[in-house]
Amino acid sequence: MEELDLQLLKRLSKGRKKLTKRINMKDIAKEAHVSVATVSYVINKRPDQKIPMETVERIETAIKKLGYVPNLAARSLVDNKSKLIGVVIPQTEPGKQFMFHNPFYGELLSSIEYNCRIEGYHVLISGTDVNESYLEIAKKRSLDGIIIVGMHKQSYYNDLIDCQIPIVLIDSYCKELPFKSVSLRDREGAKLATNYLISKGHRKIGLATGILTKEGVTRERYLGYIDALEENNIEINEDFIYEGTVSNNYGQALSTQIFKVDERPTAIFASADVIAIGLINGFKKQGMILPKDMSIMGFDDTWLAKTCDPQLTTIKQDVAKKGEVALKLLLSNEEESPKNIVLEIELIERESVYQI
Amino acid sequence: MEELDLQLLKRLSKGRKKLTKRINMKDIAKEAHVSVATVSYVINKRPDQKIPMETVERIETAIKKLGYVPNLAARSLVDNKSKLIGVVIPQTEPGKQFMFHNPFYGELLSSIEYNCRIEGYHVLISGTDVNESYLEIAKKRSLDGIIIVGMHKQSYYNDLIDCQIPIVLIDSYCKELPFKSVSLRDREGAKLATNYLISKGHRKIGLATGILTKEGVTRERYLGYIDALEENNIEINEDFIYEGTVSNNYGQALSTQIFKVDERPTAIFASADVIAIGLINGFKKQGMILPKDMSIMGFDDTWLAKTCDPQLTTIKQDVAKKGEVALKLLLSNEEESPKNIVLEIELIERESVYQI
DNA sequence: TTGAAAGCGCTAACAG
DNA sequence: CTGTTAGCGCTTTCAA
8 A cells, every 4th residue: 555655646636647557467466366487477478377268267357447458568678578570671772761652562561570470470571770879779679580572771670680580581592591491483583574475585684674683583583584585595695684773763764765765675574563653654655656666574563564554474472471471481490491482473465565 | 797607607607599699788897897788878979978088088999999779669769769769650451461552651650750760769560460459569669759641540540649649640630639630621622722723624524432431541632522512503413523542543444444434524633543544554455545435533632643645634742841830730830730631732743634 | 986785576495 | 376575677756
């Protein structure tokens, strides 16, 4: 009693806002006439503690009655876990906004969040700040795991390398990095696409791609494109390789640029649907008839692919699965799980490729 | 010393994983030969505590040397703040994935995250689980604020109503709810769009919209559409009001449906760009020539609007600003800030409307 | 100017 | 089966 009064007094003296006191385990314990330990046991459903039904019910009633919700910060302080998964999404530039122009990221994030929720985790999304390493965020928040999407500067990973937090990379091909990863048969996908164009009679095949960073997906797709050409003894024409940003804008801009030159490809494989869409609309704006005047292929099979006319023939990846697998990998035991998982791709035939 | 040994022993006995001990304030204090209180003062740059430069430097050196990062969970336990903002994004259905098919949400989320980061907050995104009220998440995580995007079931808000956490609603018109909100001149925007179509000679104007929930944006836009027709003495034709989902798919499906009937509008105002895009591509697939055979307008001016052919004439909203303002409102003092902020819209004229 | 110590809410070892 | 209690890392009085 003595103690209670003291506490109450303190709260009151702290100002009005503290009046709505947070219900804690102690309150539940008092209400249910048990100790905090017992409450804790019940809440965490510890199988090793044999608590009689009667007590459990009393406690559960008290919890419901008082509207008690455990404080994760306190729990985190004890076991150093947070039930928080950090997700890093590429940005237009460090310190700026996300690259959500590509629907791929939204879908992926959605899948990660969904699967986290099922597993009882929450998702912390944060872009990369200019003056803060992600390690700092990870430590501050005691993140239980990190999923990093896309490629980042080498320095970005450095800090993270010998921190104890499980990390899974999505769409990164940096073999040196000691992280688990989830990726795609990107190279095969690109090869598949290019071969498809070749099978349709095309010989002058362009590649429209994002910046070819050393270990990114774009490079893999580039390599697949090269593979296909080489295997078919088609000479690689550097002029047909267009490197820009992964955006609709770039596709549009590129189309006008290509339209101007005399010697142009008859087909273009874009390493992302967004680029492909830009290309299609751009070419049409120049008055070209698609796919007759220009065949286009994409990669990803986001919902955009069905959005254009002609509908896009593209390489499909299972984005939802990518997120799901990444989380599984993240939460699985070091030992038992493979280091890298590579997902399959599939060619989706629609209308954007013309048979020569 | 005694104490130290004891601690160390404990750590060791707890197994290998604890070997990489977390550096805490105590360690810094020891390293810098000061007390933990002093370290705390320095870290928090408390102006009321006069700490000599020399001490400050010693502490800062120690922090750098040991790579110390404060533990937010511990801090949170003390002051009951988390530096965490919860963001609720609409889902396809409760317990499922986000509605990221509409680029609007991605852009909005991106803006919120960006502004949070600038203000020193992190973003917790979570969908609405079926068996958990958001209040539970909010309490568990001691969220400092919540931004709720879109409309949700009334019951969803109920729990939240008398919790102390600041809440800002984006795109909700529920006046009864005691929350601050950020919205748009949606009704005026829709009216503007419809009037524009009228000014181009259209009289048979359709409306393609998402479900008309009682207090959602879609309803406002519907009302604006009605306003314009009424003011121009154009009879409202219920057959021209198409209610479906806010998606490209719905637009496509709708187009074939409209194509089949004899009596059809000459122009359609879609209450979201995504729908409009679906419509455009759908109609073209039927062989219609746009905009001659059918004029289309959208709403939002997402990047999709420039993606189609003809490019979409639409109502533009400033999504980045919406996120920014929502956060400002959330973090501002109860008293000093207005309850609702309504942002302006603007008509962007492109190519999708035909002058009759 | 600095330090000791209480306490935030929870877990778990240990004692009963 | 249940209770006592020592921390987890930090902030903040209060005292020196």
